[in-house]
Amino acid sequence: MSLILNLETSTKNCSVSIARKGICLLSIEEYSDEFIHSEKLHLLIQYAINISKIDLNHLKSVCVSKGPGSYTSLRIGISAAKGLCCALKIPLLSVDTLTVITQKINIKDGFLVPMIHAQSDLVYTSLFNHSKMRLTPIFVKKFGYNLFKSITKNKRVYFFGNVNFSKKEKKFFYELFRFIPKKITPSAMEMCSLSYEKFCNKEFNNIETFMPFYL
Structure with a gap:
């Protein structure tokens, strides 16, 4: 069975x-x-x-x-x-x-960036394509403006996870990427x-x- x-x-x-x-x-x-x-x-x-x-x-x-x-x-x-x-x-x-949490989001095009809070302002993260195929290894990175800064801007990028974002950070992600504000575990x-x-x-x-x- x-x-x-x-x-x-x-x-x-x-x-x-x-x-x-x-x-x-x-x-x-x-x-x-x-x-x-x-x-x-x-x-x-x-x-x-x-x-x-x-x-x-x-x-x-x-x-x-x-x-x-x-x-x-x-x-x-x-x-x-x-x-x-x-x-x-x-x-x-x-x-x-990160693969588990990525299953919660479905998109037709672009990139997925799931994040799990590590400590302080650090997050565990990785980059996935729209088919949920991992494109980078899992790593720890400081959450901020330089997170995946090399991602092409002509593609939609969706950030999500169990991270608490400040108003300044939310404004930045809304302007440049697609930010899913609901905390996702x-x-x-x-x-x-x-x-x-x-x-x-x-x-x-x-x-x-x-x-x-x-x-």
Whole structure:
């Protein structure tokens, strides 16, 4: 049945989904101003299993967000995924946070620039085309006017993520790019098709050596 459990814990959003062949059957998440993953993640997993009425033994894989994001919360999600994979003897999958958050935005032309707040005025970011293909590696950069300054201005560029923008920064992005002001956080719901594609391609991770992607 290709049932996959997806876990997303890279930000303050604690998120769980269950998918069959890339289609989301159930998604549960809880956002808090504090990091609540250690208290909530296993409860959400159990709740999702109970509501969906699936047998844990029918899971074919667990997919976890590998980051970038909060190091502590990523480790909690990865530890939970590893534990389930070892107990059920199923493979581990992973997907990076910026690819996950990019699934929330659909455009016909231009570029996508997802951002995850790192610390202070730094963000994790990367550049994607309209087909959501990554064009640059993930890196940490100071948020400001020089962020992706080399992007051609005759293409639409969409900035979005969980970053708090100042009025000055918002004005700049509205003038030169397409800025999506709503704070957007990664969710396990957007992992469903990604994890299924990786499962079909057998892009499994080594359970013993797998670590969070944290720059």
